[in-house]
Amino acid sequence: MSHASSQPLTLVAAGPLTGRVTVPGDKSISHRSLMLSALAVGESRVEGLLEGEDVLATAAAMRAMGADIARGEDGAWTIHGVGVGGLLQPANALDMGNSGTSTRLLMGLVASHPITATFVGDASLSKRPMGRVIEPLMSMGADVNASPGGRLPLMLRGLCPAVPITYTLPVASAQVKSAILLAGLNTPGITRVIEPIATRDHSERMLAGFGATLTVEPSPEGRVISLHGEAELRPQQIVVPGDPSSAAFWLVAASIVPGSDVTVENVGLNPTRTGLIAALRLMGADIEELDARTVGGEPVADLRVRHAPLSAIEVPPELAPSMIDEYPALFVAAAFAQGRTVARGAHELRVKESDRIAAMKAALEACGVVCEEYEDGLAVQGSGGEPIAGGATIETHLDHRIAMSMAVAGLHARKAVTIGDASPIATSYPGFVGVAISLGAEVVG
Numbered sequence: 001m002s003h004a005s006s007q008p009l010t011l012v013a014a015g016p017l018t019g020r021v022t023v024p025g026d027k028s029i030s031h032r033s034l035m036l037s038a039l040a041v042g043e044s045r046v047e048g049l050l051e052g053e054d055v056l057a058t059a060a061a062m063r064a065m066g067a068d069i070a071r072g073e074d075g076a077w078t079i080h081g082v083g084v085g086g087l088l089q090p091a092n093a094l095d096m097g098n099s100g101t102s103t104r105l106l107m108g109l110v111a112s113h114p115i116t117a118t119f120v121g122d123a124s125l126s127k128r129p130m131g132r133v134i135e136p137l138m139s140m141g142a143d144v145n146a147s148p149g150g151r152l153p154l155m156l157r158g159l160c161p162a163v164p165i166t167y168t169l170p171v172a173s174a175q176v177k178s179a180i181l182l183a184g185l186n187t188p189g190i191t192r193v194i195e196p197i198a199t200r201d202h203s204e205r206m207l208a209g210f211g212a213t214l215t216v217e218p219s220p221e222g223r224v225i226s227l228h229g230e231a232e233l234r235p236q237q238i239v240v241p242g243d244p245s246s247a248a249f250w251l252v253a254a255s256i257v258p259g260s261d262v263t264v265e266n267v268g269l270n271p272t273r274t275g276l277i278a279a280l281r282l283m284g285a286d287i288e289e290l291d292a293r294t295v296g297g298e299p300v301a302d303l304r305v306r307h308a309p310l311s312a313i314e315v316p317p318e319l320a321p322s323m324i325d326e327y328p329a330l331f332v333a334a335a336f337a338q339g340r341t342v343a344r345g346a347h348e349l350r351v352k353e354s355d356r357i358a359a360m361k362a363a364l365e366a367c368g369v370v371c372e373e374y375e376d377g378l379a380v381q382g383s384g385g386e387p388i389a390g391g392a393t394i395e396t397h398l399d400h401r402i403a404m405s406m407a408v409a410g411l412h413a414r415k416a417v418t419i420g421d422a423s424p425i426a427t428s429y430p431g432f433v434g435v436a437i438s439l440g441a442e443v444v445g
């Protein structure tokens with residue numbers, strides 16, 4: 001799962017982007033589909049699973065812990081689970097590749113099973129903080145031996161029965177919330193997570209869908225999520241909606257390239273994920289929701305986006321949790337707006353696959369865009385709709401979202417923008433370049 005050599009990519013657009021595209025399955029829901037199916041007794045079926053490297057790392061890990069997981073010829077995946085409490089000790093280290101979600105959620109699962117697992121990852125993942133999950137999982141009884149700074153590689157020994165906890169999230173993180181809830185599945189009693197700031201709620205929805213007893217109640221401290229342990233999960237038929245975080249690139253691309261008219265089909269619109277759409281609309285983007293429907297228990301629509309002049313905004317910090325992975329794409333939109341866009345309150349961007357504040361500042365400045373860095377965000381001076389200078393090779397720091405965001409920026413640049421290493425795109429969006437070409441972009445070089 002490591003990328004041995006860099007794959008440069010130069011995408012240009014000679015004219016407007018037009019057409020209809022679909023986006024791959026939601027990454028968060030895909031990970032959880034595999035994990036929960038692997039803990040159900042019987043056969044689950046998942047349609048529309050994201051077949052990106054991150055999700056395949058989760059599949060490999062669940063197989064290594066006893067689940068039977070196969071892809072059918074029709075593209076649907078079947079999973080025979082081992083039952084809650086039934087995970088087996090993996091024979092080898094679990095290679096999490098580039099995926100923070102796989103690592104943190106699987107650490108939760110292992111924590112309440114009587115097994116030991118070693119987690120390893122690529123250079124990017126090995127820099128990311130795991131202390132945020134180590135701390136609550138240790139208070140449930142897990143024993144963790146981590147590399148300095150609470151990083152990978154690390155070894156985690158689960159405790160069975162584990163101790164139920166009530167834990168208030170110190171950082172707005174769906175991964176930390178989910179790790180604790182997943183640990184709670186095989187823990188006697190009630191495991192509670194209090195979430196002062198709401199984050200994506202796919203774990204709550206899906207745990208309930210698989211038959212766990214789970215309640216969510218408001219309180220003065222925030223959302224209180226209570227999960228009854230020693231749950232029995234029932235196998236499910238899941239249809240994964242399209243990933244709004246992948247749709248983000250086309251929403252921005254069509255907004256900034258003059259004359260564009262693009263429809264992105266089947267986009268998941270769970271309200272905990274739609275912050276970018278809200279921010280782009282505040283900037284004046286023309287995004288229409290068509291054929292609103294429900295897919296796999298999640299709201300979904302087709303999004304028609306047409307080029308529109310964008311205006312700078314102060315990005316409301318309360319949107320941060322619902323657009324956390326979309327800031328790099330938003331910074332690109334800001335680079336073409338009229339005026340100076342300021343985004344603050346997004347400190348978490350510092351600990352993603354790269355430091356996304358520093359990486360996007362460097363990338364945009366290399367393309368002639370003036371930026372100002374804050375500890376918790378970025379200000380971007382827009383071009384007022386004119387093409388940016390471009391003409392740079394972008395360092396992607398093993399970060400798929402930096403690669404795709406800057407490939408989009410290059411679609412409206414005076415000189416071509418080269419993505420120094422586009423290989424990380426395969427972690428979340430293997431078909432990205434093909435879709436860009438179908439909309440009228442060209443690969444050069």
Ligand SMILES: O=C(O)C1=C[C@@H](OP(=O)(O)O)[C@@H](O)[C@H](O)C1
Pocket residue numbers: 027028029101172173174175176178200324325348
């Ligand atoms: O729970 C999830 O599926 C995710 C949660 C977010 O991470 P944090 O929990 O670290 O904010 C997000 O950035 C990541 O891409 C997916």
Ligand SMILES: C=C(OP(=O)(O)O)C(=O)O
Pocket residue numbers: 054098099100101102325352353401428
């Ligand atoms: C942060 C991301 O993923 P992960 O934390 O799973 O590596 C992302 O996909 O932008």
